[in-house]
């Protein structure tokens with residue numbers, strides 16, 4: 001096996017010592033509200049299936065129908081023979097939803113950010129290393145895309161448009177292509193970027209604004225459109241509120257053509273299979289009409305935030321269906337998560353490097369499958385546990 005094996009083991013041991021080692025937990029799920037682990041049923045507070053579409057009959061029906069009619073797989077990458085005509089209809093729906101001229105479907109949100117950003121920042125195409133201004137809490141996949149393009153990010157403080165403005169001013173005389181990169185809703189904080197303000201800065205500095213709308217699409221914005229209206233390029237995923245898998249880029253015709261030619265994750269990966277496309281298609285049909293579900297989820301999250309604050313917990317700057325309880329140390333986050341588990345709630349401890357040092361947390365995600373009684377029972381449990389004694393840390 002060579003000497004690498006023992007080095008990996010040492011690495012794992014060091015993670016274990018710092019309470020940062022991760023383990024897979026076998027789980028089963030038969031509905032959107034609960035999950036079963038080791039024979040016990042928990043209320044699932046850790047899923048991104050915000051509209052509870054994962055178990056919707058319309059998705060299951062179209063999955064079955066498209067598998068039956070069009071096959072279990074697509075057979076090749078889209079540039080070979082995998083560009084099934086099913087894609088065109090879905091891309092049309094996504095472009096309309098995102099109010100952009102075109103859309104392109106890719107395999108996953110991670111792959112989209114990893115390979116779309118790499119392609120967009122390719123200095124051979126744009127003639128110089130771009131200047132990429134990025135929120136410092138952007139998702140790992142966005143960092144990965146920047147790294148793959150060998151771009152040194154210019155990071156601004158989380159959600160801080162004034163800091164971004166300062167940094168843009170400092171580089172005002174630099175005529176290299178500029179990009180601004182942010183999530184609309186941050187996955188571990190549930191807070192929202194000031195997109196309109198950022199778009200104004202992008203416009204003033206002739207920068208291209210790229211927004212990852214993963215946690216807003218389907219659940220926030222008018223008709224579930226997300227919060228990326230002012231972006232030049234939107235990246236998002238079907239794996240969260242839309243209940244299945246796969247991702248998209250919504251953009252201009254030129255950018256779409258460029259990605260078809262330069263985006264390695266698109267070119268060198270097999271096209272999504274028809275059953276997955278069926279799930280996406282059905283979710284896109286249902287989602288605009290799910291206003292009641294969106295309002296329900298927003299109310300649940302607000303009920304939780306108010307109740308948690310009243311019990312002394314720090315929920316950061318969350319305004320959405322994602323609500324963290326900031327615990328501080330990895331130990332404190334793990335301890336709180338374990339107490340919730342003992343009471344029948346599954347909410348995951350999120351530790352560095354996913355979040356910055358000192359801001360380990362338990363992340364709660366509310367969905368259309370939960371109800372007010374779930375929240376009240378959860379708050380009762382939290383009321384019986386001492387809140388972590390961190391000073392208000394926030395997330396920056």
Ligand SMILES: Cc1ncc(COP(=O)(O)O)c(C=O)c1O
Nearest residue numbers: 108109110139187212214237239
């Ligand atoms: C902001 C953001 N972008 C991208 C992704 C990756 O999406 P996917 O799960 O479809 O790979 C995630 C999910 O973890 C995310 O939170």
